[in-house]
Amino acid sequence: MIVAGAEDSTSSSPPPTWEGRSAEARAGEGGSVGGGIARCQPPADCPLCPRLLELRHANRKAFPGFFNQPVPSFGGFEAKLLIVGLAPGLKGANRTGRPFTGDYAGELLYGSLKRLGLARGIYGARADDGFELLGVRISNAVRCVPPENKPLPVEIRTCRQFLVAEIAAMPNLKAILALGQISHDSVASALELKKKEHPFAHGARRERKGLALLASYHCSRYNTNTGVLTEAMFDAVMAAAKEAAGL
Numbered sequence: 047m048i049v050a051g052a053e054d055s056t057s058s059s060p061p062p063t064w065e066g067r068s069a070e071a072r073a074g075e076g077g078s079v080g081g082g083i084a085r086c087q088p089p090a091d092c093p094l095c096p097r098l099l100e101l102r103h104a105n106r107k108a109f110p111g112f113f114n115q116p117v118p119s120f121g122g123f124e125a126k127l128l129i130v131g132l133a134p135g136l137k138g139a140n141r142t143g144r145p146f147t148g149d150y151a152g153e154l155l156y157g158s159l160k161r162l163g164l165a166r167g168i169y170g171a172r173a174d175d176g177f178e179l180l181g182v183r184i185s186n187a188v189r190c191v192p193p194e195n196k197p198l199p200v201e202i203r204t205c206r207q208f209l210v211a212e213i214a215a216m217p218n219l220k221a222i223l224a225l226g227q228i229s230h231d232s233v234a235s236a237l238e239l240k241k242k243e244h245p246f247a248h249g250a251r252r253e254r255k256g257l258a259l260l261a262s263y264h265c266s267r268y269n270t271n272t273g274v275l276t277e278a279m280f281d282a283v284m285a286a287a288k289e290a291a292g293l
């Protein structure tokens with residue numbers, strides 16, 4: 047079953063890049079002037095997406111106890127499997143500072159990982175719960191919480207530079223599991239795959255230079271409540287991703 051979704055954008059204008067800003071601006075905004083792993087994560091007050099920056103500042107006033115920054119990935123760079131979601135939830139990852147932590151999607155995701163031996167510990171829905179991933183890293187296509195959980199195409203494109211850098215910084219990476227169409231399409235673009243030739247479909251698997259790209263419906267409460275995704279369906283795709291990664 048293929049789910050329709052928005053294209054990235056018809057605009058020909060390139061998105062702003064962190065590397066494109068002056069060294070002085072990057073350093074003054076708390077970012078790294080150097081390269082390498084630093085390019086995988088936006089700085090705490092990343093200015094590249096004005097709408098998301100404005101929302102982040104508003105959230106800091108409304109929810110001063112929340113993380114309210116671009117949410118960093120979870121898991122080591124040595125991982126063989128990268129799981130990519132859409133974006134942090136306002137009262138989930140944006141609150142806790144860890145992907146898929148603090149909302150229903152995390153219960154399904156981390157529960158599946160533990161059932162398949164890809165995690166250990168007790169998931170406590172907070173970043174300091176001691177839960178540990180085994181051979182897995184988790185990230186998002188967009189690192190900042192968007193209004194109504196709906197990032198704009200230009201925001202997806204702009205944040206893709208960090209995903210590209212992250213993939214390049216993972217020397218043992220064998221498989222990527224994309225959760226939802228937007229995530230899948232952004233990963234496909236990062237891997238230079240043509241989306242028309244590699245459309246999103248739950249359970250689909252593509253290969254690109256020895257790297258497997260798998261897709262699943264997003265593990266959101268909406269998808270499970272409506273029957274689009276069941277725990278068994280999600281576990282099956284996760285098991286396929288585990289096999290593709292050689293874990």
